[in-house]
């Protein structure tokens with residue numbers, strides 16, 4: 001898929017409107033996420049390897065908040081010789097439309113379903129792997145416990161959740177230091193100070209990061225037996241939780 005260059009926050013005055021996953025975002029999404037999320041590619045590579053590891057014939061993988069299907073493609077790549085179905089879910093109609101074209105175009109013979117649905121409502125069962133690659137951060141914090149519990153219940157024994165999130169740190173000085181290094185990463189990728197600050201304003205109260213301790217506690221409370229970080233780059237982190 002050809003991606004335009006992300007110029008969405010290059011200009012404008014006053015407080016920007018809250019960030020939405022609309023067609024304008026879809027048109028630049030691959031460029032936006034690569035230039036904004038440290039370690040994004042490495043995380044996808046890891047997801048592919050984990051999918052190969054956790055795949056169980058006759059079961060299903062879920063990609064919750066699939067956007068244009070990058071994590072779905074990683075899962076399909078890791079499970080290509082296995083009898084494993086894939087369900088990809090997103091609540092943005094524009095994302096789902098393009099994601100369907102990408103996945104069915106690249107894997108026409110695979111058992112892939114792309115659902116336009118809210119992940120808080122999706123039915124999860126017989127899952128060997130559930131991936132939420134930078135999606136939980138957009139779910140209101142008060143609703144996160146219930147979603148993680150439902151994922152746990154939908155996994156087979158030995159199945160896993162991969163949860164990638166932007167995180168915050170309890171120590172305000174460390175938190176600020178990480179935010180500044182992330183902004184340095186974005187500047188090195190060509191974003192201006194104005195773009196960085198306008199995107200930050202647009203994401204306020206839309207993307208709500210939590211600490212690693214919050215995530216670990218929630219997954220432990222849900223019943224996961226092993227919870228660990230497997231990848232981190234600055235304040236972006238991917239965790240694995242095994243049922």
Ligand code: GEK
Pocket residue numbers: 021033064065066067068069070071089090091092095117118119120132133134135138139
């Ligand atoms: C990737 N995983 O490239 N229900 C369904 N979808 C949702 C919900 C919800 N409640 N809330 C947000 N989304 C992808 C990247 S992007 C991350 C994921 C980012 C969807 C939203 O529409 C968007 O497509 C996605 O979650 C988050 O590996 O842009 O930072």
